[in-house]
Amino acid sequence: MTTQDIHSHAHIIAQALPYMQRYDKRRVVVKYGGHAMGDPELGKAFARDITLLRQSGVHPVVVHGGGPQIGSMLKRLGIVSEFRGGLRVTDKATVEIVEMVLAGSINKEIVQSINAEGGRAVGLCGKDGNLVTATKLQRTMIDPDSNIEKLIDLGFVGEPAEVNPTMLELVLKEDLIPVLAPVAPGADGETYNINADTFAGAIAGALNAKRLLFLTDVPGVLDKDGTLIKQLTVAKARALIADGTISGGMIPKVETCIEALDRGVEGVVILDGKVPHAVLLELYTDHGVGTLIRP
Ligand SMILES: Nc1ncnc2c1ncn2[C@@H]1O[C@H](COP(=O)(O)OP(=O)(O)O)[C@@H](O)[C@H]1O
Numbered sequence: 001m002t003t004q005d006i007h008s009h010a011h012i013i014a015q016a017l018p019y020m021q022r023y024d025k026r027r028v029v030v031k032y033g034g035h036a037m038g039d040p041e042l043g044k045a046f047a048r049d050i051t052l053l054r055q056s057g058v059h060p061v062v063v064h065g066g067g068p069q070i071g072s073m074l075k076r077l078g079i080v081s082e083f084r085g086g087l088r089v090t091d092k093a094t095v096e097i098v099e100m101v102l103a104g105s106i107n108k109e110i111v112q113s114i115n116a117e118g119g120r121a122v123g124l125c126g127k128d129g130n131l132v133t134a135t136k137l138q139r140t141m142i143d144p145d146s147n148i149e150k151l152i153d154l155g156f157v158g159e160p161a162e163v164n165p166t167m168l169e170l171v172l173k174e175d176l177i178p179v180l181a182p183v184a185p186g187a188d189g190e191t192y193n194i195n196a197d198t199f200a201g202a203i204a205g206a207l208n209a210k211r212l213l214f215l216t217d218v219p220g221v222l223d224k225d226g227t228l229i230k231q232l233t234v235a236k237a238r239a240l241i242a243d244g245t246i247s248g249g250m251i252p253k254v255e256t257c258i259e260a261l262d263r264g265v266e267g268v269v270i271l272d273g274k275v276p277h278a279v280l281l282e283l284y285t286d287h288g289v290g291t292l293i294r295p
């Protein structure tokens, strides 16, 4: 660095310092969605943000999805895939591919890109150290023919039963960055596919995280006119679900946010993962860039 570099960087560091202190030694769980992953430059910016967080004293934990990537692999293999209520119907052949893509290629790609930026990342899934165990998800839906609520069988789709953070605590103590794939073992010996938002919510709750960030493909929660809502209380978020402003994939996401807040997470943010350096912009600016949901 030159003297001139030091002069310009000193100014930036002075500005960032109060924010860094706010999150110092605190856990921040970042859910990195499959839609936010496509572009290599964005992936690099994400890896750099996560590395910088660790270097500035924060303990980031990455939970990733990979829905679109699982979809392309299933297509290549000629396996038909369908979603019900936002969840992938997962038969035996599908869960093998889900594990291969999530705990295999995507997980290792993220680990490698964080390490390439100078971070020290370790990839795990629910199976490692029994981090998260799963039970088969029991989901009911209204049957359109009979209009009666019926139990639907989504196959090997699970929900977190127990989070056992011992392994994560060890990883965090060693100053490593955990990168987690939402695949978990059941007590029945089967492998379960868990929605990545749900998995991230359970991890953030178990770690008592200061923040849980959901990187998605919209700027945050939008109102009826499509304008970003910067802050939401739980009561207001529930009202927006009830009046239909929040719909589709945003419903389970916001519900996961509410559950995470109930489990003691201080604040949850939904933000656009397609904005370069979204994570740093959210944490290290006054008003953030997404929707902050608080109790
Ligand atoms: N009020 C709302 N504000 C923002 N997005 C909404 C809203 N209601 C529904 N959505 C939809 O929710 C989607 C995000 O959910 P989802 O596709 O499941 O995200 P991801 O794949 O990142 O987990 C948005 O792309 C948008 O189409």
Ligand SMILES: CC(=O)N[C@@H](CCC(=O)OP(=O)(O)O)C(=O)O
Pocket (backbone or CB within 6 Å): 032, 033, 034, 035, 064, 065, 066, 067, 068, 070, 086, 087, 088, 098, 157, 158, 182, 193, 194, 195, 196, 197
């Ligand atoms: C049960 C279920 O639907 N699991 C998801 C897991 C991946 C995921 O959630 O990825 P995104 O965050 O990119 O959507 C799936 O199979 O697509």
